[in-house]
Amino acid sequence: MRDLFPVEAEEIVLRDWQSAALDSARENIRKGHRRQVMCAPTGAGKTIFGLALMDAAKRAGSRSAFVTDRTALIDQTSNAMDRFGIDHGVMQATHWRSRPHSLVQLVSAQTLGRRLGNGGYVDRNLRDLRFVLIDEAHTLYQSTLDWLATLPESVAVIGLTATPFTKGLGQYYSAIVNATTTDALIERGLLTRPLIYVATEIDTSGVAVCSTGEWDDAGLERAGVKIVGDVVAEYIKRTHEHFGGPVKTIVFSSTVAHGEEICRAFAEVGLNFANISYHDDDGERREKIAEFRKADSAITGLVSCDALAKGFDVPDVLACILCRPLRKSLTTHIQQLGRVMRSAPGKNKALVIDHTGNALRFLTDTVEFWANGVDRLDESAEKDRAARAAVKPEERKELVCFGCSAILPPGATACLACGRERPRRPSGVSHVNGVTQLLSMNARTGRKFDYGNHAILRDQADAYLSFLAFTTQRKKGDVEAGRRWAAGLFKGVYGHWPSRSYDDLPHNPALMTLEVERFCRNEMARYSKKRPANAAAA
Incomplete structure (x- = not known):
């Protein structure tokens, strides 16, 4: 038993994005969002974020519950609570750490589903909660959802997930906090x-x-x-x-x-x-x-x-x-x-x-x-x-390096793995089963820019700010309208929308150089040529 060998508890120290996410979650609660999702990638510290909230609730004398759905995750989370000195009980079958009077309860979703409503210890010990965390919230267990529906409106619920893609998730949660991104980490x-x-x-x-x-x-x-x-x-x-x-x-x-x-x-x-x-x-x-x-x-x-x-x-x-x-x-x-x-x-x-x-x-x-x-x-x-x-096979041909079988991201003039120059036209070499190919997880676009050597485009954040300088000037100083237009320019160039974190980057009019203006005007002209005639006349 871990209690027989106590160790000095560590202090919970939140990173900047965890603190910002915590502030956003509290602001959502103040706005009336009692059910919200915290989206953060693997490794962003969702559990630490959750434990900080539960520790704060415990210090205020409030009861809270952390619901998770795997034996391995129960043990993993319990170990984390011990690490930070959070006294807690575990509701899972015959788990040795059953402590019904602890203010913090770690709850197995399966135990919740089997025993809730039977008038037993689960019903008794999950009363008077002020705060609930749902781990891996993209997995919608009906028994957990039914239980959440019975909680008073005063109970704040936060679902933690790295992948909020599940159909119907928005029916059970009214707001989402996008804590940080995988690329940022x-x-x-x-x-x-x-x-x-x-x-x-x-x-x-x-x-x-x-x-x-x-x-x-x-x-x-x-x-x-x-x-x-x-x-x-x-x-x-x-x-x-x-x-x-x-x-x-x-x-x-x-x-x-x-x-x-x-x-x-x-x-x-x-x-x-x-x-x-x-x-x-x-x-x-x-x-x-x-x-x-x-x-x-x-x-x-x-x-x-x-x-x-x-x-x-x-x-x-x-x-x-x-x-x-x-x-x-x-x-x-x-x-x-x-x-x-x-x-x-x-x-x-x-x-x-x-x-x-x-x-x-x-x-x-x-x-x-x-x-x-x-x-x-x-x-x-x-x-x-x-x-x-x-x-399709023809798409594979365009993505595979002839030298090392690495995937070539569109826009790259040379292989990122071996440095081999990219051919101007895809060859007729086809995929051969049994031969592995290195896949580069970089943005895909259909454009022909040499991003790595382009004065404006080599850094995506800098490119966004350059576009913003141009679009804000064209919008006569309306920065918000400029941001919307700049985001469209960015997507046309890189093939994906700019990071939401760019919304916090300050507008810098000094970036509106002749080179930036020429580039943005060329992009506008390219887009105009692609538009159907009836759209252009509308």
């Missing part, structure tokens, strides 16, 4: 941008689509088992290439049986990969995860269908293997990538080997989300609605 060195290799893919051509819009699990299992040899071979090749040998790894399989086959295939080459599934009891699962967390773990890799995709925090994971093809769920794809992106001492590289086609299928959405986050709860934010089409 990467720029600060707080996340690691992954190198993504597209490898031999699971053949989904004969796999049925089920009612959810995703591929049928049984069909994926049959197709996935056929390439487990390629999975092992590619892993050995790439980890030796980048790290000199096998490293701590997470694998996402299509089914439990598929995961077991992957583990057997790795065992045949002397590597210990362990499957996490519903076959494990809580004790077995805790034991595997505890071993995996060790710096000198005897387990090289953990394999799971879904249990490790959300919130699982082992920062020194260096490699991730994707073996679960997805059609619609950007949420799952972003969450899976996030497992390898957390920063750790000495970690300067993260490797993803994609045997699913997901990285290319969701590339545009991923790049846009990493750059801008999400700042609204409406249909435009429901990114899990539609199936993504597979990338």
Whole structure:
């Protein structure tokens, strides 16, 4: 029991974006938004943000609850509360830390669903709450939603998520705080941008689509088992290439049986990969995860269908293997990538080997989300609605470097991996199964700018301010109108909207140089030529 060996509690210190997000959440509450979402990427410290709120509530003598949905996340969050000296109880089956009178309660979503309304300890001990946190709020458990509907209006509820794309999320929450973006954390060195290799893919051509819009699990299992040899071979090749040998790894399989086959295939080459599934009891699962967390773990890799995709925090994971093809769920794809992106001492590289086609299928959405986050709860934010089409062979040809098979982002004149000059026309070289290709997670546009060497465009924030100087002058000093126009110019140039953080950048009229004016006028002329004649005349 951890209470027998107390350690000195750490002070909760919030980073700048966490403090700003906290202020925004409080402002939303003052405006009457009692149900809101806090959107922040993996590694942004959503749990720390939540614990700061709960600690403040406890100090004020108020009761609060933190609802989460996995055994691993219950233990992980409880450890974090201990670290910061937050006394708490845990409501989860027969958990040893049942402390019904503690002001802070850590609640299993499954226990909440099974026992709520039975007149038992869950009903008794979740009365008189002033504050509720819902972890992984994009997962809409009906039992949790029903419980939230019974809470008085005086109870403030904040849902934490890195991926607020779920259909209907806006029905249960009325506001969202976009705390920071993935790109911003990467720029600060707080996340690691992954190198993504597209490898031999699971053949989904004969796999049925089920009612959810995703591929049928049984069909994926049959197709996935056929390439487990390629999975092992590619892993050995790439980890030796980048790290000199096998490293701590997470694998996402299509089914439990598929995961077991992957583990057997790795065992045949002397590597210990362990499957996490519903076959494990809580004790077995805790034991595997505890071993995996060790710096000198005897387990090289953990394999799971879904249990490790959300919130699982082992920062020194260096490699991730994707073996679960997805059609619609950007949420799952972003969450899976996030497992390898957390920063750790000495970690300067993260490797993803994609045997699913997901990285290319969701590339545009991923790049846009990493750059801008999400700042609204409406249909435009429901990114899990539609199936993504597979990338066409001709598109692959335009993206692949002839020298090293790295993906070439549009606009780059040379390969970012090997420096090879980009050809002016795509060649006829086609994709060959079994050959991995490095995927660059950079913005996609159809433009022909040499961004890296362009005086105006090499830095996106500076480019936005230059556009703003031009558009504000044209709008006769109306900065807000200028910002809207500048955002449109920015999207036309870079292929995505500017980061919301740019809204706070000050307007600088001195940036309105002759070169900036000439560039912006040329962009206006290009746009005018693209408009239909009837639109131009309207």
